[in-house]
Amino acid sequence: xxxxxxxxxxxxxxxxxxxxxxxxxxxxxxxxxxxxxxxxxxxxxxxxxxxxxxxxxxxxxxxxxxxxxxxxxxxxxxxxxxxxxxxxxxxxxxxxxxxxxxxxxxxxxxxxxxxxxxxxxxxxxxxxxxxxxxxxxxxxxxxxxxxxxxxxxxxxxxxxxxxxxxxxxxxxxxxxxxxxxxxxxxxxxxxxxxxxxxxxxxxxxxxxxxxxxxxxxxxxxxxxxxxxxxxxxxxxxxxxxxxxxxxxxxxxxxxxxxxxxxxxxxxxxxxxxxxxxxxxxxxxxxxxxxxxxxxxxxxxxxxxxxxxxxxxxxxxxxxxxxxxxxxxxxxxxxxxxxxxxxxxxxxxxxxxxxxxxxxxxxxxxxxxxxxxxxxxxxxxxxxxxxxxxxxxxxxxxxxxxxxxxxxxxxxxxxxxxxxxxxxxxxxxxxx
RNA sequence: GCUGAGGUAGCCUAGCCCGGCAAGGCGCCAGCCUUGAAAGCUGGUGGGGUUUCCCCACGGGAGUUCAAAUCUCCCCCUCAGCGCCA
Numbered sequence: 001x002x003x004x005x006x007x008x009x010x011x012x013x014x015x016x017x018x019x020x021x022x023x024x025x026x027x028x029x030x031x032x033x034x035x036x037x038x039x040x041x042x043x044x045x046x047x048x049x050x051x052x053x054x055x056x057x058x059x060x061x062x063x064x065x066x067x068x069x070x071x072x073x074x075x076x077x078x079x080x081x082x083x084x085x086x087x088x089x090x091x092x093x094x095x096x097x098x099x100x101x102x103x104x105x106x107x108x109x110x111x112x113x114x115x116x117x118x119x120x121x122x123x124x125x126x127x128x129x130x131x132x133x134x135x136x137x138x139x140x141x142x143x144x145x146x147x148x149x150x151x152x153x154x155x156x157x158x159x160x161x162x163x164x165x166x167x168x169x170x171x172x173x174x175x176x177x178x179x180x181x182x183x184x185x186x187x188x189x190x191x192x193x194x195x196x197x198x199x200x201x202x203x204x205x206x207x208x209x210x211x212x213x214x215x216x217x218x219x220x221x222x223x224x225x226x227x228x229x230x231x232x233x234x235x236x237x238x239x240x241x242x243x244x245x246x247x248x249x250x251x252x253x254x255x256x257x258x259x260x261x262x263x264x265x266x267x268x269x270x271x272x273x274x275x276x277x278x279x280x281x282x283x284x285x286x287x288x289x290x291x292x293x294x295x296x297x298x299x300x301x302x303x304x305x306x307x308x309x310x311x312x313x314x315x316x317x318x319x320x321x322x323x324x325x326x327x328x329x330x331x332x333x334x335x336x337x338x339x340x341x342x343x344x345x346x347x348x349x350x351x352x353x354x355x356x357x358x359x360x361x362x363x364x365x366x367x368x369x370x371x372x373x374x375x376x377x378x379x380x381x382x383x384x385x386x387x388x389x390x391x392x393x394x395x396x397x398x399x400x401x402x403x404x405x406x407x408x409x410x411x412x413x414x415x416x417x418x419x420x421x422x423x424x425x426x427x428x429x430x431x
Numbered sequence: 432g433c434u435g436a437g438g439u440a441g442c443c444u445a446g447c448c449c450g451g452c453a454a455g456g457c458g459c460c461a462g463c464c465u466u467g468a469a470a471g472c473u474g475g476u477g478g479g480g481u482u483u484c485c486c487c488a489c490g491g492g493a494g495u496u497c498a499a500a501u502c503u504c505c506c507c508c509u510c511a512g513c514g515c516c517a
Contacts, residue, residue, distance in 0.1 A: 041479090041480085044479075044480075044486080044487090045480075045481075045486090047486080047487095048479090048480070048485065048486040048487080049485085049486085051485090051486060051487080052485055054498080055452080055485095055486085055498080057497060057498085058451070058452095058497055058498040059451080059452075059498090060497090061451085061497055061498075062451045062498080063451095065451090074497075075497055076497090077497085078497035078498080079496095079497060080497095081497080082496090082497085202508095204507095226507095245441060368441095370441070370459095371441095371458095371459075372441070372442085372458065372459075373441050373442075373457085373458035373459035373460095373476090374441070374458085374459045374460075374476085375441050375459095375477090
């Protein structure tokens with residue numbers, strides 16, 4: 001959530017920033033926040049005065065009784081006060097709630113370097129690596145290849161669990177684990193601490209890490225429980241320090257989350273729907289960092305460099321885009337996507353999302369900076385980035401490394417994790 | 432799931448039975464002292480406001496009352512023991 005102080009002191013700055021997101025309702029919401037805040041402050045004064053008088057009378061009654069004197073006159077006035085107070089305090093609470101609800105719905109302030117644009121077609125390419133191969137009509141989709149190898153069964157999974165789920169088999173399962181371990185080792189080398197987080201979160205901490213629309217559209221809820229399946233380990237990693245005071249000397253904190261991810265909304269249409277590119281469930285190794293405010297811009301580049309390094313070592317061509325103002329999510333101030341080259345589709349598709357959430361997440365979670373015994377008002381920044389998601393990461397490897405005979409060569413970087421296997425070959429799993 | 436104990440400021444704790452301005456310790460900040468530091472001493476150390484003062488804040492909410500940390504009701508969370516369990 002945006003700092004209320006900034007809204008009060010520099011409303012024109014906030015307004016100009018929100019306007020860049022090209023959603024007029026944000027400006028309406030901002031106006032609502034400001035109006036409710038002004039009214040709230042005025043109402044607080046009235047309520048304060050009533051409470052002051054009541055406290056004064058209460059003390060008078062207590063003193064009169066202690067001195068054995070009469071207190072009836074005071075009591076008479078005191079009895080009349082609560083009626084008026086109830087009314088004013090109700091108004092005070094309503095205004096505060098209205099202000100806070102509207103404030104929480106406002107998106108993060110955009111970083112100045114975010115390009116202005118309408119939608120993902122106006123994201124700006126900031127780097128490419130490797131060269132996409134020429135179009136080849138003989139190339140097969142990853143789903144087709146995996147089924148041919150006996151390493152995935154989508155049809156049965158659709159019957160047991162619905163579209164968006166899958167069974168994986170044999171060496172492909174080992175490849176999945178190898179890819180996770182490969183990414184994790186790379187991060188550990190670079191100072192990250194691996195974290196196995198809880199796969200469910202309560203609603204209260206969850207509201208701190210994401211916006212409310214996600215509860216309707218994205219998250220699976222456990223029936224009759226106040227628990228939601230995580231959509232990414234970013235969420236439990238952000239909630240990890242909710243309500244705490246972090247020592248700036250301990251920052252930056254680099255965490256590498258490993259977990260399955262569950263998402264109801266998997267959206268979109270396009271070629272090769274079948275497979276593991278868009279799924280309700282996948283594994284992900286996630287980078288997460290808590291940093292001092294002045295460090296977050298540099299940390300965003302660090303996380304991005306790590307994500308790029310994963311795909312370089314896998315020798316998968318990719319490009320990096322800066323997500324434009326119209327396509328940026330609520331929580332991020334700036335975001336890069338890494339898009340890997342899918343040769344059959346002849347297209348770059350998103351495989352990594354790398355975000356600087358600045359103080360937006362941390363403030364909602366009640367995280368502050370401070371030394372022991374000396375909490376400060378300043379809020380740390382949080383950042384997150386995919387290292388590798390082993391749905392899309394696997395999909396692109398299969399497409400990129402497919403051979404004419406239907407086998408799939410294993411990237412050199414992953415072979416040490418696979419006991420010397422150099423290819424996925426038909427497993428002979430009976431159908 | 433059952434039983435019990437708890438939730439008070441950055442941390443730890445008292446107050447609750449018996450309603451009347453939230454006490455104390457640690458940590459932290461400042462000052463004094465000191466060559467310097469420690470110790471010691473003094474003051475300060477939650478949020479807000481129209482800032483000599485006032486209001487709010489004791490897990491959350493409702494109620495009783497002139498007045499609630501304190502009494503009543505509902506809910507949430509944590510810990511311990513028991514039960515169940517890979």
